[in-house]
Amino acid sequence: MAIVAVENLTYCYPQTTQPALHDLSFQVEEGEFVAIIGANGAGKSTLCYALTGFAPHFFRGELTGQAMIAGLDTRQTPLEELMLVVGLVFQNPGNQISGAKFTVYEEIAFGLENLGVPPGEMRDRIDRIMALTGISDFATRSPYALSGGQQQRVALASILVMEPKLLVLDEPTSQLDPIGSREVFETIRAMSKQGMTVIMAEHKLEWVATFADRVIALAGGEIILNGPPAEVLTSPFLIEHHIGQTRYTTVASRAQAEQRWPLDRALPVVIDEAEAGFRTYQPKMAE
Amino acid sequence: MQDNLSLYIDRDSPLQRLNPLTKLVLSFSLILIGFLGPGYWLATGLFVCVLVPLSIWGKIGPEFLQRTVRLILPLALFLFVMQSLFYPGGRTVLWRFWIFSVKLEGVQFAYLTATRLMNMVGAFLILLLSTHPSTLMTDLTRRGVSPSLTYILVSTLQIIPQMRNKANTIIDAQRSRGLETQGGIRARVGALLPLVGPLVFGSLVDVEERAIALEARAFKAKRLKTSLIEVPDSVLQRQVRIGLVVLTLVMIGIRLWR
Numbered sequence: 001m002a003i004v005a006v007e008n009l010t011y012c013y014p015q016t017t018q019p020a021l022h023d024l025s026f027q028v029e030e031g032e033f034v035a036i037i038g039a040n041g042a043g044k045s046t047l048c049y050a051l052t053g054f055a056p057h058f059f060r061g062e063l064t065g066q067a068m069i070a071g072l073d074t075r076q077t078p079l080e081e082l083m084l085v086v087g088l089v090f091q092n093p094g095n096q097i098s099g100a101k102f103t104v105y106e107e108i109a110f111g112l113e114n115l116g117v118p119p120g121e122m123r124d125r126i127d128r129i130m131a132l133t134g135i136s137d138f139a140t141r142s143p144y145a146l147s148g149g150q151q152q153r154v155a156l157a158s159i160l161v162m163e164p165k166l167l168v169l170d171e172p173t174s175q176l177d178p179i180g181s182r183e184v185f186e187t188i189r190a191m192s193k194q195g196m197t198v199i200m201a202e203h204k205l206e207w208v209a210t211f212a213d214r215v216i217a218l219a220g221g222e223i224i225l226n227g228p229p230a231e232v233l234t235s236p237f238l239i240e241h242h243i244g245q246t247r248y249t250t251v252a253s254r255a256q257a258e259q260r261w262p263l264d265r266a267l268p269v270v271i272d273e274a275e276a277g278f279r280t281y282q283p284k285m286a287e
Numbered sequence: 288m289q290d291n292l293s294l295y296i297d298r299d300s301p302l303q304r305l306n307p308l309t310k311l312v313l314s315f316s317l318i319l320i321g322f323l324g325p326g327y328w329l330a331t332g333l334f335v336c337v338l339v340p341l342s343i344w345g346k347i348g349p350e351f352l353q354r355t356v357r358l359i360l361p362l363a364l365f366l367f368v369m370q371s372l373f374y375p376g377g378r379t380v381l382w383r384f385w386i387f388s389v390k391l392e393g394v395q396f397a398y399l400t401a402t403r404l405m406n407m408v409g410a411f412l413i414l415l416l417s418t419h420p421s422t423l424m425t426d427l428t429r430r431g432v433s434p435s436l437t438y439i440l441v442s443t444l445q446i447i448p449q450m451r452n453k454a455n456t457i458i459d460a461q462r463s464r465g466l467e468t469q470g471g472i473r474a475r476v477g478a479l480l481p482l483v484g485p486l487v488f489g490s491l492v493d494v495e496e497r498a499i500a501l502e503a504r505a506f507k508a509k510r511l512k513t514s515l516i517e518v519p520d521s522v523l524q525r526q527v528r529i530g531l532v533v534l535t536l537v538m539i540g541i542r543l544w545r
Contacts, residue, residue: 052503058499058502079507080502080505080507080508080509083502083503083505083508094449095493095500096496096500098442098500098501098506099441099442100438100442101421101441102291105515106421106516110504112513113512113513114506114512115508115510116508116511116512116513118513142291144445158504159503162504162505
């Protein structure tokens, strides 16, 4: 069943005439992990804001078409009601810390307090989500005393504990180092495996190829590709629209140009595919 | 670097465990009685007989005295110098030097003002040193104070140090590009402009993101909020609070009646 149904969605920020999103239509099934890729300014963040209702409720501007999230029309439903079904995690970890709480444990409780969850149930849910996100050791520390990766996991846990039906992530690892990125991606993967619907805008294509069930590529606020990672991430359109490719696809396509990769074999998007491809073909090259 | 501006000292004591509202009412009562109550020695008495024993009861005695002295000493010295020399209407000269003369009335006025201020600072310190901001705000929110107001109060304690960190980063960045930020006043004032721009504009962007983060955490959800922290209260404490309010009103009444 589709948890996200977007139809002819167009959105303009206030005091602009050029739409940031133009005539988007797509659906996301329950439990699916969809990655949104695109160059800077392609509309990834705006799409995240449109799917969570921040566009137009928070940013104002003009939205036409329709975005239905778990049966709620984002334009008609107040933001505070949308936040009960959809969670948003964005780039800057520091700015997602509420500032209202002095320990990580209390910080994660903040959303539940706002939802009116009883303290006993609150503690159960917090303990569970802290274990899942691997931050149990930081429970009594100040959220501001953590590294970027740890802070982002706290931000993620703070949203996940509210048990949204849909999790929207806007480049959650863009300000993190490789270790911090891995920590965050592993947590998101764990949530996805538990059946949570995830939509993630992301630049790191290797991770997208590893995790996503489906990839939507944006350029100039429009969808240019929508399909399985192996199909989208090897498309020549990505180079054309300055989105790039995974390192494995680039190496294999260069090898293909030098007849070192079989023409009938699909280009790889993850390391295992690349390794398998090169292993099977190299004996022939030696002849 | 310190993560927040809270003065709270985590000690296991009955004062720490008191309901925050009781401590808040006690602090304001002591301040009002100290300023408006009758008697020259009242503020001194309150400090010595109420605030100091309270700080010992709360196991925060040394920190309480240290902070009170540090805050009040410069102000008290200034008051004594200015009032003893220039108090209008001072007639009883205690000591004379060149064109200056120290008058008894000025010294007495300076003492009264200094002890009242010491009482006020001490009362606030007892509250702040023995009460965690979260507990105070949780209790106030539970009693009907707007969550937005308590959020602003608590978040300020944490966000100011973050802004200070950010300012230091900007200064380092400007310095690495050759900007003089140390030395004379002119160099320091000159370094202010390249700091203010990025700090202010950066903070405006941060405010927008913080607002989104708060919305995402259902801060504006129209539901009855609950609290992770359960703040204890008792009938006795409620009675003490009422008693303190009545006592304060009586003291103010005596002052007005006189």
